[in-house]
Amino acid sequence: MYNEKKPALILNLPVSYYGIVLGIISTGFTWDYASRIWPVSHWVGDGLVALAVIIWGMLTLAFLYRFLRYPRSVFAEMRHPENSNFVSLLPTTTLLIATGIIPWSRPLATGVFCIGITTLVVYSVWQSAEFWRGAFPEEMVTPVLYLPTVAGNFIATTACVAFGYHTAGTVFLGAGLLSWLSLEPRILQRLRYSTTLSARLPPSLGIQLAPALVGSSAWLNLNGGECDTLVMVLFGYGLLQFLILLRLMPWYLSQPFNVSFWGFSFGLSAMAATGLHLAYDGNAVFFHILALPLFAFFNFAMVILLWQTTQLLVQGKLITYTRYDDKPGGMAPPFDNVVRTAVISPTISGFTMWMIQ
Numbered sequence: 001m002y003n004e005k006k007p008a009l010i011l012n013l014p015v016s017y018y019g020i021v022l023g024i025i026s027t028g029f030t031w032d033y034a035s036r037i038w039p040v041s042h043w044v045g046d047g048l049v050a051l052a053v054i055i056w057g058m059l060t061l062a063f064l065y066r067f068l069r070y071p072r073s074v075f076a077e078m079r080h081p082e083n084s085n086f087v088s089l090l091p092t093t094t095l096l097i098a099t100g101i102i103p104w105s106r107p108l109a110t111g112v113f114c115i116g117i118t119t120l121v122v123y124s125v126w127q128s129a130e131f132w133r134g135a136f137p138e139e140m141v142t143p144v145l146y147l148p149t150v151a152g153n154f155i156a157t158t159a160c161v162a163f164g165y166h167t168a169g170t171v172f173l174g175a176g177l178l179s180w181l182s183l184e185p186r187i188l189q190r191l192r193y194s195t196t197l198s199a200r201l202p203p204s205l206g207i208q209l210a211p212a213l214v215g216s217s218a219w220l221n222l223n224g225g226e227c228d229t230l231v232m233v234l235f236g237y238g239l240l241q242f243l244i245l246l247r248l249m250p251w252y253l254s255q256p257f258n259v260s261f262w263g264f265s266f267g268l269s270a271m272a273a274t275g276l277h278l279a280y281d282g283n284a285v286f287f288h289i290l291a292l293p294l295f296a297f298f299n300f301a302m303v304i305l306l307w308q309t310t311q312l313l314v315q316g317k318l319i320t321y322t323r324y325d326d327k328p329g330g331m332a333p334p335f336d337n338v339v340r341t342a343v344i345s346p347t348i349s350g351f352t353m354w355m356i357q
Contacts, residue, residue: 010066010069010070010321011321013062013066014077014083014086014259015063015077015086015089015090016089016259016260018056018059018086018089018090018092018093019089019260019263019265019266020259020262020309021052021055021056021089021096021097022096023266023269024052024055024265025048025049025052025053025056025093025096025097025100026096026270026273027048027265027269027298027302028044028045028046028052028100029045029049030045030269030298031044032045032049033273033277037276037280049101052096060094063090078127081140082140082142082144084127084130084148085127085144085145087127088120088124088151088152091115091116091119091120091123091152092116092147092151094115094116095116095155095156095158096155097112097116098110098112098159098163099113099158099159099162102162102163109163110163113159113163116159120152124153127148128148128149138190141186141187141190142190142204143187143204143205143206143263144207145187146207146208146210147207149175149176149179149183150176150179150180150183150210151176151207151211151214152176153172153173153175154172154173154176154214154215154217154218155214155218156169156172157170157173157176157218157219158217158218158221161222166222169221173215173219173222176215176218180212184211202248202252202255203255203258203260203261204260205245205248205252205263206260206261206262206264206265207263208241209242209245210263210267210270212238213234213235213238213274214266215234216230216231216234216235216238217273219231219234225277225281227277227281227284231274231277231278232278235271235278238271238274239271239290242267242271245264257308257311259309261305261308264305265301265302265305268298268302269298269302271298272294272295272297272298275287275290275291275294276291276295
């Protein structure tokens with residue numbers, strides 16, 4: 001009786017924390033472009049990219065450790081109809097990291113890109129096929145469904161262009177665009193007509209902002225920076241989503257701050273960056289009027305996200321542990337990827353505390 005092994009105490013670290021990496025590195029890319037058109041230092045963008053690389057590296061080491069030590073917890077996430085979508089953030093952010101480190105080491109970046117693109121294709125196909133068998137839970141139809149096949153493919157487009165694979169980028173753009181068009185009506189139908197919207201939903205609405213704006217940015221990269229009609233059409237629809245979410249702000253801000261609010265950051269960064277491109281490369285007065293306010297709002301939102309995250313750190317809501325039995329039939333930890341009140345610290349000490357448990 002005294003030798004019976006207790007369930008392990010492990011860090012409750014959902015893959016949704018990669019959303020923080022997504023937000024920080026996309027902010028770095030936006031500031032990098034701003035440094036080319038305005039007299040601002042490129043070190044702002046470079047510093048944010050470096051910070052994203054550090055956090056991504058630590059999260060990835062933590063994820064791999066959990067996968068090797070407690071594989072059932074990872075497979076439980078991968079098979080969950082909602083949480084499985086967040087798993088795609090791992091290869092998606094890997095592609096962004098690969099793009100970000102090109103100036104530092106092209107061979108290393110290429111290796112990271114190959115891992116990211118392969119993992120994204122394999123996982124998104126596997127995950128989508130798992131839920132093509134009917135009986136998908138109605139309550140799980142939320143904007144997080146965009147992550148594997150829409151956001152993932154749009155980001156793959158941008159990454160392919162950065163490495164010179166324009167044909168492959170076109171293929172990924174097609175996959176992402178048509179996936180978005182097939183999912184959008186169903187998701188909006190539920191948002192409009194469902195009587196069972198969960199209290200967990202509002203923070204994840206930030207993801208609704210991303211498809212049109214990230215798609216616009218992906219096409220802008222693919223076509224060589226030409227501010228054509230398709231870029232403006234997609235940007236216009238994304239701007240409409242932004243205004244709708246602005247109207248809903250009192251609703252989702254009534255929820256306690258949690259990591260899922262970082263879902264707004266990627267769409268906002270794409271909106272700001274594309275707005276700057278349209279203003280300074282397209283030379284349209286309309287976009288000149290919009291670009292600076294959108295860029296200012298984006299940076300204000302990022303400051304709020306960083307401040308609120310820092311508040312969580314100061315308040316001690318930093319690391320959550322759970323008991324987990326990895327044996328068949330054992331207790332799985334509640335890896336809750338939507339509503340969280342703790343955030344992983346981007347520090348060596350935080351990771352070390354977890355590893356020694």
